[in-house]
Amino acid sequence: MSTLSTAQSLRTTPEGILWEPSDRWVRGRKGAVTVVDSHRPVLVWEPGAAVPLYAFPREEVREDLLRPARNPPAGTHTGSLVFYDLAVDGELLENAAWTFPAEDLAGHIAFEWSGRTGTGLDHWYEEEEEIFVHPRDPHKRVDALVSSRHVQVEIDGTVVADTHRPVLVFETGLPVRYYIPREDVRLDLFSPTEHSTGCPYKGTAAYWSWNGEAGIPPNVLWSYPDPLPAVAAVKNLLAFYNEAVDITVDGEPQERPETVFNATLRPGTGR
Missing domain, CATH: 2.170.150.40 (Domain of unknown function (DUF427))
Incomplete structure (x- = not known):
């Protein structure tokens, strides 16, 4: 059985990352281009972060739009192994995506949200409803x-x-x-x-x-x-x-x- 079951329960990686699978259909766009279209997203809480973010299976990401980062940042995100620049419609967004070193999250890619950091994907949807700034936390009311x-x-x-x-x-x-x-x-x-x-x-x-x-x-x-x-x-x-x-x-x-x-x-x- 895959470690990423659809059971709703928080798990912790050795790096201190909390994560759990989500059953929501999530899409992320840059302008009119759909970069992520996922039925198997994972919610991730980095240590000390007040809000979650999403990570997605590689097969549900437009990897053809990703390039190895030219200027990968240091000390951002928890133990990030690889950063990617995103090339969309002639625009290159530096460090818009990354992977985590955690074995549990192997094969997953996370993205920046422009509404939160000023860079990354600028339109996000859970099912047919657009969401802003960051994913909704299922543990918050x-x-x-x-x-x-x-x-x-x-x-x-x-x-x-x-x-x-x-x-x-x-x-x-x-x-x-x-x-x-x-x-x-x-x-x-x-x-x-x-x-x-x-x-x-x-x-x-x-x-x-x-x-x-x-x-x-x-x-x-x-x-x-x-x-x-x-x-x-x-x-x-x-x-x-x-x-x-x-x-x-x-x-x-x-x-x-x-x-x-x-x-x-x-x-x-x-x-």
Whole structure:
């Protein structure tokens, strides 16, 4: 029996890589060219990585588009043995693909996602649904729940939001995010920015920055104008980074959490 059975269970390689087979049909494209078309993808978590990536059997990859890397990077990805450049429509993408040394993953190739690293394949699909930034983690939940809690948000002593009808988003590994109707937010105190981010669980977010001078980082407020169906309840609602503002819930001040976003949520930095 192949070591890559379709049973859903996490395995660990001697290099510390976690992996498990997936039953999803996954395709990856560069522009209009399909580079990967796989019914047997493998989800891979590298040591210290917060999100997974996919690796694919070689026979489900357009290897004719791969070239041995001209300038393979050092120290990226866990013990990578071989890097490849990707040649598509006259464009050469350096180090867009690689292999892992783990015996369990022999015969598999992984790819960069342009939505996450700025290079690699730019369109990914699970079944017929396009996904963004990185694969969805099957061990992670994202729940958007309508609530009647009293949520207040303050910046430098100014109440910028006050609602009894928030939607609370519970996402594994992150603090609760409080999504607030626009009518309950002092949006006149903020200015829209050109910043946007993509999330495989929620969609594409638009951002606003604080107009005041309280040392608040830019893009502290965001909204999903067209969220994915699983979190449709947050459509056009507004949320603040708990890490950068003061939030009170049912009269109880909330501690500012320490998360992966703290390093970038500093005045003068962008997200």
